[in-house]
Amino acid sequence: MHKDGRTPPSAQFKKEHLSLSNIKKTVSIKNDYLLKPYIPAYPELVEFQVEKVSHVTGEHGVRGIFAKSGFKQPSELENNEHYFLWWNLSVTPHDIFSAEDRFLTSLFPRRSAAQICNGSPILQHFTNSEAFMEESSYGNFRFTFSLKELLWHYGDQFCGRDSPVLHIYDTALYKKEIQYTVVVHPPEVHLYDDYPRLPNDGVGDSVCWYNKGAMWWRCQSPSDDYNSALEVNRSDASVSVSPHASVYYVWDHVSVAFHMEPGWVLHVDRDRLFRRVKACEVSDHHLLRSPDYPLSLHDAESTLADLKARYG
Template identity: 35%
Template sequence: MQQRRNGRGFWENYVEGNHLKLPELKEAAREINLVNNYIYRDDIPEYPRPQFQVSFLKHDTTAEGLKGIRQDRGFRDLCGGFRDPHERSLVWWSLSVRDEDMEAAEKKLMEEEYSGMNGQINLARFATSPAFSPKSRLGHFRFTFPLEEVLKAYSQQFCSGGQPVMQVYKTVLYKQEIMYAVLVHSPDDQEDSTEDPNAVCFFRDGRFLWRSEAMCGTHRYKLNKNNNSLGVEEIPPYPPKYYVWDNVAIAFDVGEEVLEFNVDQLRQNLKYCELDSVTYNFTDKLTAEQAEELIRDLWPESPVENLPRHTGDGDAPPPERPS
């Protein structure tokens, strides 16, 4: 494990070219004597480790970021001031897990992991980490795109119509957050990408498959397995049990270019969302009405109607982050 300052100017602990599962990540942290109050905890109650099949991506931004996206008609790397000159220029997205993805993951888990057992998990109760939150830590404005549309745009603009290459990029450990990054780049880079069905995240049949290592932000429930019975026990809320939580970021290599979309496409996939109690950097705090006014100013040809006060990933359709 190595340490460096990332594109947002924050220190991060990372392992290049690999997605480390929890036991491996703990060992890597111990090897450098990393001080962390979360990763080493061993008193965390049992919780499920589902596989999500995700076909939507999200990109959160601030008001200033939104203005830039509208002006550019797309997304560009904005970290040039902090980025090492030898690093790639990347546009960061995250996996957007919808309600139907959660239901499908629970069904698959029951069929494969708990086959023949009586009881239910109700997986959504365990999805308490920011990775599943309708709120944002990066800004009030969320673009939620079908993965197919983003890959098509990237293929046409950066791959001459060819298939983008996807590969494991790195594992990053912040204070409480684990980020598994996947790199998407042109096949001209001549870098191999292999599909590992046991990996934390891999691409198959037009979707990202994510085996979440730690889906709970606060552990409020315990999964109980007893012979043929499966149950969920509620845990007293105080003191709260915190552990690490994980998410997947998809990094598109764009160089100095813009990943462009039709302006109507941008507007249709844009929603306002409330800020989380924790934010990664200073962000503007806007009401839904103020956000509506800004969107109207930026897209005057597309009237804003019924802008929700917040959005969940289940609303779709219409990265680097420190903790």
């Protein structure tokens, strides 16, 4: 079940989060970006510890969310047996800073304090895929919650005294994108019983895991356009970045899909919704579905002001 109107993935691997290197080994894969013979050296397998997730929608969607005081099945999908409420990891500048520190420590475990202080930021040259952008393909209105808070709301409303269950759902390969999906559902929903449980640690080659309120993501490819090359100097425990001719490549990200039944509304009080929503720009290659269309940032902010006047 796709979260937008784009074409289905070119390849889908159910019940597993397949690493980039293992996807490449799959004989049936035909992807011009994925199979490029040369990609400039970049920071690979960087571990991001992300506490927040975001849901982005258009004007039609945001008005519906405030009208219902929560998130529900879109009207065009109301006859579906169930659907997914989609959220993406919301990576902050602090998350990037911390991930860079972990990455450098993995390269040079015995870095001195001087080497740490004198190093120049490197991830800012490579974290330029949609996973790290302020603008969005899905609309002008971004709701951002801590994943822990969102799981609490979901569990309180749909799981009784139990906690939601997190499973590995799939790996979906698009033209320039690898999407790793985690499905969240109540324990009494048995549609996903034969899907592996999401790990709570990074042992082995796990792409992502959930631990103590944060989703850990071992990023496979942080950019869709590599125009810099990473240079590692082992002798003085340093790294540097040099310009490189652009090479387009696949990028990866993690989505969290909340199982929703017909008629379910994930209720959040409107005051909290107003604190969690912000207007954002829509990216050039958007995936908005009718009747929504991209708004200017000014018009999007005016829409939020209108909603605040009506419901605030």
